[in-house]
Amino acid sequence: MSYSFSMLCKNVVVPLFLIGLVTLLCVANAKPATFLQDFHVTWSDSHIKQLDGGMGIQLLLDQNSGCGFASKNKYLFGRVSMKIKLVPGDSAGTVTAFYMNSDTDNVRDELDFEFLGNRSGQPYSVQTNVYAHGKGDKEQRINLWFDPSADFHSYSILWNHRHVVFSVDDVPIRVYKNNEAKGLPYPKFQPMGIYSTLWEADDWATRGGLEKIDWNKAPFYAYYKDFDIEGCPAPGPSACASNPTNWWEGSSYQQLDSVAARRYRWVRMNHMVYDYCTDKQRNPVTPPECLDGI
Numbered sequence: 358m359s360y361s362f363s364m365l366c367k368n369v370v371v372p373l374f375l376i377g378l379v380t381l382l383c384v385a386n387a388k389p390a391t392f393l394q395d396f397h398v399t400w401s402d403s404h405i406k407q408l409d410g411g412m413g414i415q416l417l418l419d420q421n422s423g424c425g426f427a428s429k430n431k432y433l434f435g436r437v438s439m440k441i442k443l444v445p446g447d448s449a450g451t452v453t454a455f456y457m458n459s460d461t462d463n464v465r466d467e468l469d470f471e472f473l474g475n476r477s478g479q480p481y482s483v484q485t486n487v488y489a490h491g492k493g494d495k496e497q498r499i500n501l502w503f504d505p506s507a508d509f510h511s512y513s514i515l516w517n518h519r520h521v522v523f524s525v526d527d528v529p530i531r532v533y534k535n536n537e538a539k540g541l542p543y544p545k546f547q548p549m550g551i552y553s554t555l556w557e558a559d560d561w562a563t564r565g566g567l568e569k570i571d572w573n574k575a576p577f578y579a580y581y582k583d584f585d586i587e588g589c590p591a592p593g594p595s596a597c598a599s600n601p602t603n604w605w606e607g608s609s610y611q612q613l614d615s616v617a618a619r620r621y622r623w624v625r626m627n628h629m630v631y632d633y634c635t636d637k638q639r640n641p642v643t644p645p646e647c648l649d650g651i
């Protein structure tokens with residue numbers, strides 16, 4: 358199970374005679390999981406194709422259907438990452454989503470990445486949102502500084518007791534801090550599943566719905582590989598999620614280091630195109646979590 362091997366690899370407090378064994382396990386784990394080890398198709402089997410013996414997948418959107426997949430387990434804290442190559446060319450009106458969700462209707466916790474396509478040559482946008490105990494409406498959008506359809510890039514969500522960090526490659530694009538001290542809810546009690554979908558949302562996605570999907574360009578394809586989930590599976594050993602020695606709870610994951618903080622500021626200064634924090638129409642009073650700074 359990838360979870361326990363990862364724990365060993367990253368918390369090497371092991372008697373000397375075991376190091377050989379641990380090395381073996383770590384090497385065994387160096388290979389990313391296949392799609393079917395951790396996921397299953399949830400929407401339109403006919404539109405998802407496995408590639409490379411299940412190491413990668415292709416998602417297809419046409420006028421009949423989009424498609425989607427989900428993790429078999431839910432997880433409480435950890436880090437999820439995958440590499441995605443988004444719909445190329447004229448992708449306006451398409452949305453590729455990668456998110457975590459507790460699936461608990463009105464008290465749901467959710468962490469969203471949504472990739473909003475665009476007309477050829479226009480930048481892709483990434484929208485992030487956070488729901489904590491049913492309260493969402495925290496959208497932020499950045500325009501990507503590279504063409505995410507030209508190659509695979511890694512997209513990850515790190516989730517520990519202190520904060521949630523959304524990253525693109527090694528660049529943090531969103532940090533949601535645990536502000537329970539200020540009385541704000543933080544996703545911490547409910548395990549979340551991992552989901553992804555490719556669908557059509559031309560009523561809102563691209564320039565607020567002004568740009569419609571061009572079905573002459575269909576089918577649209579997105580590609581995924583290098584699925585990596587490290588976290589506490591639920592149901593699972595209940596002590597896992599509160600174990601302070603989980604690597605994702607380690608001191609270097611409790612806040613952004615100086616390099617990451619600098620990159621995060623760079624994204625916010627140069628690439629942010631929407632922030633609910635500064636949308637005075639929606640939020641005449643600045644939401645309290647927005648007063649944190651970086």
Ligand SMILES: *[C@@H]1O[C@H](CO)[C@@H](O)[C@H](O)[C@H]1NC(C)=O
Nearest residue numbers: 473475479480482562563564
């Ligand atoms: C699409 O391109 C336009 C023009 O450059 C830009 O304003 C917009 O933020 C881009 N993204 C979306 C999703 O509309």
